Amino acid sequence: MRKTVADLMSVDFVTVTARMSLEDALNLLVASDLTELCVVEDTGRLTGIVTDFDLLKAHLSAELLGRSVSSMISRAVTLLPADALMDQAVPLFREGSCSRAYVCRDGQLLGRISRTTVLKYLAMKNSTVGEPPTNHALAAVPIPGQNATVQSPEATPRAPQFLSGSVLGGMCVERPRPAMR
Numbered sequence: 506m507r508k509t510v511a512d513l514m515s516v517d518f519v520t521v522t523a524r525m526s527l528e529d530a531l532n533l534l535v536a537s538d539l540t541e542l543c544v545v546e547d548t549g550r551l552t553g554i555v556t557d558f559d560l561l562k563a564h565l566s567a568e569l570l571g572r573s574v575s576s577m578i579s580r581a582v583t584l585l586p587a588d589a590l591m592d593q594a595v596p597l598f599r600e601g602s603c604s605r606a607y608v609c610r611d612g613q614l615l616g617r618i619s620r621t622t623v624l625k626y627l628a629m630k631n632s633t634v635g636e637p638p639t640n641h642a643l644a645a646v647p648i649p650g651q652n653a654t655v656q657s658p659e660a661t662p663r664a665p666q667f668l669s670g671s672v673l674g675g676m677c678v679e680r681p682r683p684a685m686r
Contacts, residue, residue: 510594511587513626514608514616520545523552523575530574531560543607543614544578550612553578584609585618591626598623 519537521530523544534542534557541554555577563569563577583606585594597603598620608616 508591508626509587510585510589510591510606510608510618511615513591513622514587514618515622516616518543518614518617520549520614521555521574522547523573523578525574527560527563527569527572527574527577530555531564531569534560541605542574544574545614549614551582551584551607551609551614553580554582554607555579582607586610587615591623594618595623595627 517539518541519533519539520543521533523546525533530542534555539557541556543551544553544555545551555574556579559577559579560569563572583597583603585606585608587608587610594606597606605617605619607614608618
């Protein structure tokens with residue numbers, strides 16, 4: 506079965522409005538333990554993001570007071586329609602210029618996919634079809650006299666599938682790969 510971005514998207518995001526104060530946004534970001542806040546209109550339409558890095562810079566330069574999220578929105582985000590196939594989304598992440606993409610339907614934010622999502626998808630796709638998932642031990646840096654292993658985590662429940670899509674905002678452009686030397 507071909508997977509869509511909606512099949513594999515994460516729904517662990519926090520939304521704010523452009524009217525929220527940067528101080529409140531910072532507190533929300535810290536409490537959520539995420540790396541960005543999704544800025545939405547009152548209708549739920551995604552308008553951009555505010556990153557932890559932007560909030561850190563504003564905090565260190567004492568520029569949080571009296572400012573709203575609207576002064577810091579990054580609109581250069583990658584949006585994907587919910588029914589886009591994962592195989593179509595993978596090239597966006599190839600060159601490293603795209604670390605996450607947001608999944609929308611008619612402009613409404615549904616979820617997001619990250620590089621980790623893409624890696625999990627590729628690992629699942631390359632595994633033997635029909636076999637149940639197993640925990641594979643991964644080699645780690647050994648301690649003399651001991652063999653260290655890391656166990657893969659249990660599978661997590663997936664978000665419901667959404668169909669239909671619309672794309673807003675910026676997008677990552679695949680650049681030609683440099684020749685190997």
